[in-house]
Amino acid sequence: MGMARRELLAKCMALGVVASTTNLLPSALAAAWQQNEKSTRTPTPAAELGPFYKRLAPGNGELRAPGDAGMPLVVAGQVYSSRGELIPSAVVEIWQTNHEGLYDNDGYHYRAKLITPADGKYEFSSVMPGHYPARVCQHIHYLVSAPGYHPLVTQLYFATDPVFEGDPDKNFTRDPLVTSRELVRPVTLVGDPKAIHAAVKFELVLEAL
Amino acid sequence: MSGRARGAAITASAALLCALAAQAAQAQDVRKLSTFSTTGKIVVVSVCGKSGFVAGLIRGGSIAVWQLPSGKVASSWKSAEGVSSLACSPDGKWIALGRSDGTVEIADIAGKPARTLAAGHGDVTDVAYAPDGLLLAVSLHEKPVQLWNPVNGSRVAELETDFSGSTGMAFSPDSSAFATSDADTTVRVYDRAGKLKAKYTDLLLEPFAIDFLPNGKEILVGGADDTLTILDASNAHLSRQLPKRPSPIFGAIALPGGHSLLSLEIDAATLAKFTVVLWNLGTGAQRELAIDGAKIVGYGQLSNGQPVLFTADSDASLSMWSVPD
Numbered sequence: 001m002g003m004a005r006r007e008l009l010a011k012c013m014a015l016g017v018v019a020s021t022t023n024l025l026p027s028a029l030a031a032a033w034q035q036n037e038k039s040t041r042t043p044t045p046a047a048e049l050g051p052f053y054k055r056l057a058p059g060n061g062e063l064r065a066p067g068d069a070g071m072p073l074v075v076a077g078q079v080y081s082s083r084g085e086l087i088p089s090a091v092v093e094i095w096q097t098n099h100e101g102l103y104d105n106d107g108y109h110y111r112a113k114l115i116t117p118a119d120g121k122y123e124f125s126s127v128m129p130g131h132y133p134a135r136v137c138q139h140i141h142y143l144v145s146a147p148g149y150h151p152l153v154t155q156l157y158f159a160t161d162p163v164f165e166g167d168p169d170k171n172f173t174r175d176p177l178v179t180s181r182e183l184v185r186p187v188t189l190v191g192d193p194k195a196i197h198a199a200v201k202f203e204l205v206l207e208a209l
Numbered sequence: 210m211s212g213r214a215r216g217a218a219i220t221a222s223a224a225l226l227c228a229l230a231a232q233a234a235q236a237q238d239v240r241k242l243s244t245f246s247t248t249g250k251i252v253v254v255s256v257c258g259k260s261g262f263v264a265g266l267i268r269g270g271s272i273a274v275w276q277l278p279s280g281k282v283a284s285s286w287k288s289a290e291g292v293s294s295l296a297c298s299p300d301g302k303w304i305a306l307g308r309s310d311g312t313v314e315i316a317d318i319a320g321k322p323a324r325t326l327a328a329g330h331g332d333v334t335d336v337a338y339a340p341d342g343l344l345l346a347v348s349l350h351e352k353p354v355q356l357w358n359p360v361n362g363s364r365v366a367e368l369e370t371d372f373s374g375s376t377g378m379a380f381s382p383d384s385s386a387f388a389t390s391d392a393d394t395t396v397r398v399y400d401r402a403g404k405l406k407a408k409y410t411d412l413l414l415e416p417f418a419i420d421f422l423p424n425g426k427e428i429l430v431g432g433a434d435d436t437l438t439i440l441d442a443s444n445a446h447l448s449r450q451l452p453k454r455p456s457p458i459f460g461a462i463a464l465p466g467g468h469s470l471l472s473l474e475i476d477a478a479t480l481a482k483f484t485v486v487l488w489n490l491g492t493g494a495q496r497e498l499a500i501d502g503a504k505i506v507g508y509g510q511l512s513n514g515q516p517v518l519f520t521a522d523s524d525a526s527l528s529m530w531s532v533p534d
Binding site: 046048049051052053054055056102103105133134143145151153 | 350351371372373392394412413414415417433434435457477478479480481
């Protein structure tokens with residue numbers, strides 16, 4: 001596909017259909033175009049804020065306390081702009097239920113407010129959230145903000161959720177609040193068999209104001 | 210007056226006092242006034258001011274208007290698909306229907322469309338008329354509220370949030386002010402032109418419900434912190450908080466007498482069981498009211514000022530309850 005597109009551009013330039021105002025060769029221009037296309041990212045789809053957002057969560061990514069019930073979970077990713085630039089100092093707020101599907105509204109268990117370093121990375125360790133009453137899917141809430149970008153309110157879902165019966169492509173709409181298949185992320189089991197945990201990669205892409 | 214006559218008079222007076230006391234006690238209790246049959250499950254109702262009507266949205270998109278307190282159907286019609294919210298004008302002449310495509314249709318009480326407001330994209334989750342009927346608040350899913358002129362169909366203002374939308378909205382009794390409880394945990398107070406006048410930012414959790422007290426000088430807020438918070442409407446400063454409840458408060462109603470409040474609460478663990486609590490505003494005393502039904506779908510007053518709550522029952526019916534004030 002890439003070569004075909006490059007050849008097409010070169011032919012168009014040769015035919016005068018496309019004119020270049022730079023001194024770049026067609027091949028260099030096409031490569032730059034390809035690179036630009038590769039780095040462009042689609043903004044993360046938004047989803048409902050949900051009823052139990054809480055301000056002033058701690059900045060600690062260790063959400064799981066020793067002895068907490070539930071499958072240990074590590075979620076990691078990076079925060080990008082839709083132009084593919086990493087966003088430092090982005091604020092990633094997350095909140096979820098415990099293993100039994102209950103939010104901690106009195107305290108801040110399973111809540112965090114993380115700030116991305118220069119490479120835009122974030123990571124937190126938690127447990128796989130339970131099924132909240134009146135809600136179909138397991139989910140983790142996100143509120144991501146950074147100066148110069150629209151705040152992103154979204155949710156992370158898990159491809160292993162029994163609700164999807166192993167086929168999230170087909171079944172992700174079983175929860176009417178799942179706004180996009182993209183928000184249902186694959187889950188990898190990693191680590192020593194005696195200390196196994198689930199791992200999920202969830203990249204976040206913000207739109208500029 | 211003879212001793213016997215005096216004794217009889219005292220007995221009669223005592224009986225009268227007992228009867229009055231019993232009547233007063235009865236008035237203090239919640240009572241189911243009537244149950245209306247409906248053609249389907251009720252989603253929401255809106256009391257049309259004190260005009261003697263209540264309008265309801267029935268699952269599937271039917272609209273019905275009933276006379277109060279008889280429950281006689283005044284009009285009914287099948288709306289186009291996608292109606293998600295409803296408000297009746299205080300004069301009982303107009304119905305605003307919020308749709309899932311971001312529009313609001315204004316129809317007369319018989320269902321004849323008058324105009325359509327293009328508020329934006331997404332579900333219109335709530336609509337509310339100002340008490341004077343000259344402003345219509347439109348809440349879109351996850352977006353800030355808009356104020357519209359329902360008479361000429363023009364947008365007056367688009368309000369603001371830091372992120373997400375509003376969870377509750379209320380006009381002051383004299384229609385001069387408007388307040389929103391917002392998902393970004395802020396309470397904002399605007400003038401009727403939509404100019405922000407004050408905001409309260411000290412809540413940690415989302416507020417879910419808001420109302421003005423009848424004097425228009427204070428604002429009542431309830432939410433995920435299980436607490437009723439009272440703010441000064443002029444500057445949004447904290448006036449006081451009532452004792453914390455065990456469950457999130459999704460409805461907060463200032464009763465018309467100015468002495469009592471209602472909080473509507475839901476069990477956070479199950480999201481199924483609701484509780485209605487009557488509060489004495491002066492003392493903070495609270496009492497749970499015995500109201501059953503699948504869901505609370507509306508609140509308003511009868512023509513005589515009696516406050517009433519509406520519940521959708523598990524079958525196709527709507528119940529109206531008087532609540533003490």
